Amino acid sequence: MTTKQIYRLSTQKLKEAGIKSSEIDARLLICHALNISPEKFIIDSEKEISFVKIRKINNLIKKRALNIPVAYLTGEKxxxxxxxxxxxxxxxxxxETEWIVEKSxxxxxxxxxxxxxxxxxxxTGNIIISLAINSDADFFACDISADALAVAKQNAKRNNIEEKIKFYESxxxxxxKLKQxxxxxxxxxxxVPKKDKDKSVKFEPVNAIFANDNGSEIIKRFLKQAPNYLQSNGTILIELDPRNANELKSFAKKYFPDQKIGLEEDLAGFLRYLVVEN
Ligand SMILES: C[S@@+](CC[C@H](N)C(=O)[O-])C[C@H]1O[C@@H](n2cnc3c(N)ncnc32)[C@H](O)[C@@H]1O
Structure with a gap:
């Protein structure tokens, strides 16, 4: 079987399983299994693939058909x-989180x-690592999850930037160490509001996604504490659920009465970001 043939077959299987991004996903998974770049995928389209690789690709496609995210199958994003x-x-x-990095x-x-x-x-450390690679500052990052921090540290190392960022469990x-x-x-x-749990995400860690109080509980706790940790001319950038945008804007105003509080839209036109600045 050639690369092109297994690609057609895989795309078909994913389509039948109801995966909307069947073509992109099949290509990503085949490239991952064959350890080739997207360019090589095109150049090698008539190349015969070994039986072992075909089995590997079929296994990945089976898992994707069960809705497991591509990133968890390839181990990268x-x-x-x-x-x-x-x-x-x-x-x-x-x-949508890339906006935060650009603004930062x-x-x-x-x-x-x-x-x-x-x-x-x-x-994963995606925000702070992207920022540390593209600008100069003293960088700090924290997470309540030790397992998540281990991944973030690994990513910092991969990008040769581990010395620029201090990571804390908190x-x-x-x-x-964050008292500054x-x-x-x-x-x-x-x-994300807990009531959305059933219909959306099934494979990612629930503690990274969902929060009480219609999704606002952790952000509100953060806003209450943040004034003690922000320089007087400092800036805060928060990503939020558009359904809570206006309520959180009013909430932030209580804790930052002298700052400008604004909401910004994501590319789909939803109010996705809260900005506190001077
Ligand atoms: C929505 S994920 C965001 C991950 C990453 N910053 C990104 O932009 O993709 C939220 C992260 O906050 C962490 N978290 C949840 N509650 C926390 C808390 N009380 N204090 C610190 N981190 C928390 C979770 O473990 C998770 O890694």
């Missing part, structure tokens, strides 16, 4: 042009003095 290791202990980075770079780059940046709920700001003032605090904490 691209974010902000970089490659991140992922496993079942971390949320798979989402494209704009906020860090013009500063003359070295500033301190904290990434709260770092997960429930919000509770770790004593930051110029920029980024928080992509769990924000």
């Amino acid at each position: 691209e974010f902000f042009g970089l490659n991140f290791r992922v496993n079942k202990n971390v949320l798979i980075p989402r494209p 770079i704009k906020s860090v780059k013009p500063k003359v003095d070295k500033i301190k940046v904290l990434d709260m709920g770092t997960g 429930d919000l700001f509770s770790n004593k 003032k930051f110029n920029l605090i980024i928080a992509n904490l769990p924000y």
